[in-house]
Amino acid sequence: MTATLQALLGFIAWTLCLLVLMEAIRSWLVLSGAVPANGFTPDNANLSPFMQRLARAHANCLEGLPLFGGLMLVAVVAGRATVTDPLAWVLLGARIVQSLIHLVSTSPAAVTARFTAFAVQVAIAVWWVLGLSGV
Template sequence: MSATIIALAGYIGWTILLTLVLIGYRSVIVAKGQKAANEFSASGDDVTALGLRLTRAQANCIESFPIVGGTLLLSLAIEQQALTDSLALAVFAARLAQSCVHILSTAVIAVQLRLAFFLVQLGICLYWLTLFIL
């Protein structure tokens, strides 16, 4: 299996895992009678700080998928995974790191780290798109 496929499957799996953790987190709140299942804000601003960070990390994975996942899918569709294989695991690692930092903290340094990890992903995808065009 190519690194491109592993990175794509990893990204999808990571997003699913974050979604399941978020479901579990909210289910505990509902089970404790603290909220009804239909009372959660989509933004996550109506729960604890951890709940908010988890909500945003999960949403961020979904929001970024068209860029990273889309570029990986494009490479497979145009049979150019040889161009993406060398950095595919790096882009996936940056995605994981961005999510983990997002969940752990909203301190200024953490926000700056998240941006750095996002810029790594964005830069790699722009690099790949340039290679596809050339």
């Protein structure tokens, strides 16, 4: 398996990890009687700030997956993983860092760091588009 496919699997696994964490906490809230089973909003707005950040971090992964994952798949299907392999793990690392910062804080410094991690991903995606298109 190429580095690109491994990183794509990692991206999917990270997204799933955030979902499992969110659903485990939600299940506990229901089983403990703290929240009725039908008492959740998609953004967890009626729950703790952590749960709101967790929902947003998960949504960020879902929003990024078609773009970043799509580029990874295009590269592999086109036999051009040599374009994406060198930065595939960097992209995954930046995604995980972005999510972890999101979970920990919304302070101005944390938001700046989170944006920086996202900007790294966008720069890599632009680089990949240029490399895959032959520009």
